[in-house]
Amino acid sequence: MPPTTQAATPRPEQHAATRAEFFDQLAVVGKAFASAKRLELLDLLAQGERTVDALARETGMGVTTVSAHLQILKLSHLVRTRRDGTHVHYRLADDDVAALHSLMSKVARTHSPDVGQALAAHLGSGGGPSDATGEVEEMSHDELQRRLDAGTVTLIDVRPRAEFDAGHIPGSVSHPFDTLLDAARTWSPNSEIVAYCRGAHCVMAHDAVRLLAANGIHATRMQDGMLEWRVAGRPVEGSPTTSPARSAATPARTLEAAS
Numbered sequence: 001m002p003p004t005t006q007a008a009t010p011r012p013e014q015h016a017a018t019r020a021e022f023f024d025q026l027a028v029v030g031k032a033f034a035s036a037k038r039l040e041l042l043d044l045l046a047q048g049e050r051t052v053d054a055l056a057r058e059t060g061m062g063v064t065t066v067s068a069h070l071q072i073l074k075l076s077h078l079v080r081t082r083r084d085g086t087h088v089h090y091r092l093a094d095d096d097v098a099a100l101h102s103l104m105s106k107v108a109r110t111h112s113p114d115v116g117q118a119l120a121a122h123l124g125s126g127g128g129p130s131d132a133t134g135e136v137e138e139m140s141h142d143e144l145q146r147r148l149d150a151g152t153v154t155l156i157d158v159r160p161r162a163e164f165d166a167g168h169i170p171g172s173v174s175h176p177f178d179t180l181l182d183a184a185r186t187w188s189p190n191s192e193i194v195a196y197c198r199g200a201h202c203v204m205a206h207d208a209v210r211l212l213a214a215n216g217i218h219a220t221r222m223q224d225g226m227l228e229w230r231v232a233g234r235p236v237e238g239s240p241t242t243s244p245a246r247s248a249a250t251p252a253r254t255l256e257a258a259s
Helices: 012-032 036-045 052-059 063-075 095-111 113-123 141-150 161-166 177-184 204-214 226-231
Strands: 079-084 087-092 154-157 193-196 219-222
Touching: 012 063, 036 052, 036 063, 036 087, 036 095, 052 063, 052 087, 063 079, 087 095, 095 113, 095 226, 177 204, 193 204, 204 219
Parallel strands: 154 193, 193 219
Antiparallel strands: 079 087
16 A cells, blocks of 8 residues: 655744735735725715716816726726726626725724714714704614505605616615705605615715705605615615716726825
């Protein structure tokens, strides 16, 4: 019977080297999140795919800067692209990227007083408090789903229409912020109105509730927003390949252009 050949036992230094390589590669993904500008891009891409030009318009960044940041996200395998003729559309690589973005935001809001204060200032920037503290009344996902099932609530999506088309809560209706008051004229005086927008740090739903309150219409805001609803595995309608804007794509520039 031939002798049994035993595999060489890895030396501790070999484990150390491979462990270091793993953490180096993990840090590449972590670094992709270590930019306020890239976080803003991820936040928009969580609502639907977009072109470079569309992202530049919505964020106020230059096209070259957006291209460079998208290149970093692509090299980190956090975004993918889809070509449609001369247009290149960027989207999140998968739902788990949105989940990671959402969880990171939640952890930051929970544990960082600075993040909490910055968010409070942002969400309070719309003016016109809904109560004595300026807080906007909110409704939980479970309670909203119960009322949707019972048909006792009018759920309005105040995001841009293209984001609604890319994915929305079943039973909701699209009323972008600038059309809200016109839509309100068609509602029954006894309607129960709930508004939602992009996510936990999106101000549009807060401002919508304040605007309606200023015009004598009581409304509440859905807890968090579309991002958290989707991440929780709740039902979503729409086309994930519907881009919120069609525009000519701009080739990615060098990584050094990112700031």
